[in-house]
Amino acid sequence: MEEQLEQLEQLFNKGDLFEILALKGIALADFRLTDNEIQTLVDLNSVFVATPGPSSRFKLKNVQANGLLTLIHFERNMMDKLNGQEVSAIILHEIWHALNPDEQGIGAEFQADQFANQKGYGRGIIEGLRKGLKYNWIGFDKDECDKRIERLEANLINYNEDDEERDYDLPTDGLEQFELG
Numbered sequence: 001m002e003e004q005l006e007q008l009e010q011l012f013n014k015g016d017l018f019e020i021l022a023l024k025g026i027a028l029a030d031f032r033l034t035d036n037e038i039q040t041l042v043d044l045n046s047v048f049v050a051t052p053g054p055s056s057r058f059k060l061k062n063v064q065a066n067g068l069l070t071l072i073h074f075e076r077n078m079m080d081k082l083n084g085q086e087v088s089a090i091i092l093h094e095i096w097h098a099l100n101p102d103e104q105g106i107g108a109e110f111q112a113d114q115f116a117n118q119k120g121y122g123r124g125i126i127e128g129l130r131k132g133l134k135y136n137w138i139g140f141d142k143d144e145c146d147k148r149i150e151r152l153e154a155n156l157i158n159y160n161e162d163d164e165e166r167d168y169d170l171p172t173d174g175l176e177q178f179e180l181g
């Protein structure tokens with residue numbers, strides 16, 4: 001599994017999202033992605049980045065061109081207002097969209113939220129949506145956010161690491177650098 005996490009790291013270290021994760025105390029293993037999920041993100045040539053603003057120019061390092069690039073981006077000023085749980089939740093929500101590109105509409109939003117919920121970040125989605133509404137972020141429609149919050153609260157999974165059945169061990173040595181301790 002360590003190999004898979006190293007591959008995942010390659011998808012995050014092209015820009016400064018990596019440093020943001022470190023500042024928030026997030027290790028990539030915390031996302032609890034399966035080997036298959038990581039492999040699919042690799043196959044999609046996914047690159048995760050933080051963007052300085054809605055309209056901006058920035059550099060990505062070491063991007064391999066293979067005819068397909070799946071760019072998953074997060075606005076830096078939004079990330080600054082979110083805590084580690086909320087950032088992880090939003091990244092997992094967007095990962096679901098990347099893994100299911102043909103799914104659209106509110107049904108897709110529910111499923112993306114549920115994916116984050118299953119990884120232990122349902123509460124993070126709820127709090128992130130509340131912040132989006134509070135700060136009037138673009139794309140945070142009140143009616144839709146309320147429906148998503150209501151649905152998550154009814155299905156909230158309280159993640160217990162002791163009960164966890166997972167297909168790999170966490171954390172791994174290579175990820176210590178991301179943790180603030």
Ligand SMILES: [Zn+2]
Pocket residue numbers: 093097108109112
């Ligand atoms: Zn979504």
